[in-house]
């Protein structure tokens with residue numbers, strides 16, 4: 001594997017860096033994200049800027065509206081975005097349903113949905129999980145029954161991230177309960193304004209509203225909104241999950257977080273008055289994470305190098321998910337330890353961008369506890385780490 005970048009990649013890196021310097025608004029870079037998002041208005045503005053530059057969908061093929069960048073260029077772009085504090089864009093349209101629509105959708109569906117996903121004018125959410133159907137997703141029960149040229153949908157989804165901000169939801173529904181669970185599922189695109197859809201917030205441990213329950217009561221959805229064939233939704237659902245796991249290791253973001261932690265350690269003091277940066281225990285804990293992160297980065301680059309040759313990512317995604325989320329959570333835990341009492345001083349209105357009251361404690365401490373709390377979810381969503389270990393046990397160890 002060639003680790004050194006080629007001269008043209010270095011030129012590309014400088015171009016991205018310059019673009020970010022000139023175009024990433026300060027208020028967007030300074031908005032501290034918890035979960036996947038900074039406030040919607042700011043995120044939409046940044047989405048639009050990338051869209052106008054033609055850089056909003058680095059992983060999409062050029063024909064579908066992507067950049068046509070190599071895997072290395074995509075990696076460089078992510079690294080530079082993390083370094084510049086650019087927020088991650090909402091993944092539900094760009095990384096999830098968009099690739100499903102341009103791969104399996106018909107021409108009318110592509111024409112209707114792709115432009116809004118790329119421009120960021122239409123926001124999506126993911127209606128997969130249900131009470132009792134998370135890891136065992138194929139057992140889902142939300143039912144869609146044909147009536148003329150519509151399906152009538154009844155049931156409930158849960159943990160639906162940002163459903164309260166979304167315009168559309170992509171949903172897995174049961175269209176056949178007589179065959180094997182995986183063979184009776186269809187993939188529907190549903191306008192959130194359709195009568196019969198209601199939502200209820202689920203406030204998470206960070207006291208913020210990212211998550212929802214979504215209820216469907218006799219919701220009429222045109223059959224034309226179904227992706228691909230009836231009862232073949234599981235195929236599209238799995239394809240989407242593979243895209244969801246792209247970049248799941250979050251290496252550029254963790255590198256940035258480790259740097260930030262080193263900076264904090266230069267300021268914060270331990271109970272004996274010494275700087276944390278001079279405390280051997282703290283240094284050892286941080287070094288331990290950084291070593292794991294360096295190993296993860298090389299593994300990630302090795303896997304990327306293989307995909308550059310045309311191999312698709314398989315079980316390696318499970319390794320990246322487990323190690324990536326473990327590193328993220330270790331960094332979040334150490335950050336809480338670093339700022340001590342102030343870790344609890346953030347307050348909800350400020351995190352939601354609704355208050356300009358002064359921060360209690362250092363500015364950098366504001367989101368540390370919220371990120372720590374919400375960060376526990378990283379080893380659960382997108383397929384829990386236990387499930388990823390099961391995948392590895394079967395596929396790699398042959399157990």
Ligand SMILES: Cc1cc2nc3c(=O)[nH]c(=O)nc-3n(C[C@H](O)[C@H](O)[C@H](O)COP(=O)(O)OP(=O)(O)OC[C@H]3O[C@@H](n4cnc5c(N)ncnc54)[C@H](O)[C@@H]3O)c2cc1C
Nearest residue numbers: 126127128129133134135159160161377380381382384386
């Ligand atoms: C913050 C957050 C955001 C989310 N966003 C979305 C979203 O936008 N849309 C959406 O559809 N879903 C979303 N989810 C749901 C997520 O996909 C599920 O939580 C996840 O799949 C786990 O399912 P579950 O919660 O039902 O837990 P369960 O499946 O009930 O699992 C409970 C525990 O048992 C373990 N377990 C289960 N089965 C096994 C097994 N066979 N072997 C070993 N251990 C096992 C799990 O690892 C877990 O620790 C989100 C979840 C979170 C926490």
